Amino acid sequence: MVEEMIAGAGRMHRAILAHDWDATPLGARDTWTPVLIHTLGLALASPIPMALIWGDDNILLHNDAFADLAGDTLLGSRARDIWHELTGLSEDALCDCLAGKARGLESTRSPRIGAALTIDCSPVPDGTGAVAGALVMLRQKEQQQDAERIQLALSAGAIIGTWFWDLPTDRFTVDEAFARSFGLDPARGRSGLSLAQVVETVHPDDQAGLAEAIGAAIARGGAYAHQYRVRRHDGQYYWLEANGRVDHAPDGTPLRFPGVLIDMEERRALLQERDRAFALLRALNETLEQRVADRTTELMRAEEALRQSQKMEAVGQLTGGLAHDFNNLLAGISGSLELMAARIAQGRVDELGRYVDAAQGAAKRAAALTHRLLAFSRRQTLEPKPTDISRLVAGIEDLIRRTVGPGISMETESEATLWPTLVDQNQLENALLNLCINARDAMPNGGRITILTSNTTLEADSAKALELPPGDYVVMRVTDTGTGMSADLVERAFDPFFTTKPIGVGTGLGLSMTYGFVRQSGGQVRIRSAVGHGTTVEIYLPVHGEALAQIGQDTVLEPSQPAKASKTVLVVDDEPIVRMLIVDVMEELGYRVLEAGDGPQATVILNNQGPLDLLITDVGLPNGMNGRQVADAARTLWPDLPVLFVTGYAETAVLSHGHLKPGMQILTKPFTIEALTNKVAEALAAAEHAARQEHM
CATH class of the missing domain: 3.40.50.2300 (Response regulator)
Structure with missing residues (x-):
């Protein structure tokens, strides 16, 4: 069976046939599972360096390309014994893969191979959901297409065969397993068939649906999966699933369609048996199930009604605040224009200046309002520049002190060497000033504001909690000793037009604007507060290493004179x-x-x-x-x-x-x-x- 699956695959095929497998935990070749045989056949036929790690003892098999890199002597060895020497990586990657988690890693230069290659370690399922082994691919850029085909095969499960369809030429090539499954000549499968030749074995009742599914996949691109019946080499029809993907060119032209065939007979039988069991269970619990279903439906309706109510409340709050502010501004603009027209008609042009100033002032406030809304929605136009935040804080410190007044003491502290970030400096200054004004308002009887800037590295768990990718960040913390906020106020603090200040004092857009600007810049804002214990607002901004060399290097240009x-x-x-x-x-x-x-x-x-x-x-x-x-x-x-x-x-x-x-x-x-x-x-x-x- 092994000889038929991998015949003519090269010198490693001959080495595998000659090896004494009886003396290894894999046992004699005639006891090898179909999954092992199919996966090994795919690997041996590939030009990509590939090694198959199989069984509880992690026995190593590999193809010719892998042997060219690492040598022929590794065949039949235990992968754990040579993993670090082979890849330059720890055993963690191998353990993760054997536990069912695919890994893609850049290898360090290993003692054995002497080169750094991209390593893909993929689990190989045994058809029952368990992991039977792992396939390690040393992938170079020009080998990507074949790697995708192998990856499709590995993720599919019970593999019958693989295909590659070149769409512009309608050339359909298949592997030997595919050809044998449908009674095709393997030589024809390698030289290329048309789609019409391939679908001749499809059940007549399923051909129209298959054609429609294929056409839709080619038109839209991306993943493709479809189940249908085909006539196998024994003349009987069997269910299978075709699983693949259509790749398009940048202009939308369909280019290639690789995929695998999965045997669905056993799975469909299991599903039918499961459906029969479920039917019996439903019959026994029909009354209880109906009551549970009714209650679940009722709860879902109540939850949806609550969600809709909250959504409408937020929209109402937003539109109400907008309507109020814009109506005031429009009244100032339209009224000024009407009076300007009246004064011009009366010949009183010396009075136009005050109305022009009033209209322009209202227009500027309207622009500021839309600017804040765009900041909240993360659609404002930013001008990010390489920034040392400690310098930025120092540059605005005097302005903040004058703004908060003498009744508030202020302290600043920065890490000795602060990492650089790429940020809109004006927006960050505005955000810092707004936070300090909020802190001042929370301390009517005086207090202290502390501005702290520091470096931090977020690992996976802490980054996930902040809804950020892991990595290096600069943190700016603004802390006050004011009245603090309750938990429900903290939750609503970033809502547009929400404010705890009296009517007419503030728009309620300051914090929402800060939140939108920081999120648009790739960072995050968090508030920590408790009633009577002050408030800390933390701004996380991602580090940009290349920005360090650019800080302070802006070229000053003399304005061009109109020509x-x-x-x-x-x-x-x-x-x-x-x-x-x-x-x-x-x-x-x-x-x-x-x-x-x-x-x-x-x-x-x-x-x-x-x-x-x-x-x-x-x-x-x-x-x-x-x-x-x-x-x-x-x-x-x-x-x-x-x-x-x-x-x-x-x-x-x-x-x-x-x-x-x-x-x-x-x-x-x-x-x-x-x-x-x-x-x-x-x-x-x-x-x-x-x-x-x-x-x-």
């Missing part, structure tokens, strides 16, 4: 009013301005106008082309073209983990005319600086 008609600017925005304002400002600065309302219009201009000096584009554009795509199209023509993105929030089409390509900047809506002109000057100055550096 009148010598500079050409393309403005792209689907909002006519915003586009009009930007165009007018650019023309007043003396630039030649082109404008477009969406991506396709911008593309026409790019292809028909002369070279550009600056692109200003909204991000969220209609008609199938966003601002980032417009920028990419422009840079195919002019690779160093400076780009200024204008956006209302942190759209993923622009930002990638907080980073932009060189020469790209962001201006957040709403913006002032001064902010727009400054950003334009910075963008052009940066482009001129880069051009000078290139020609030096």
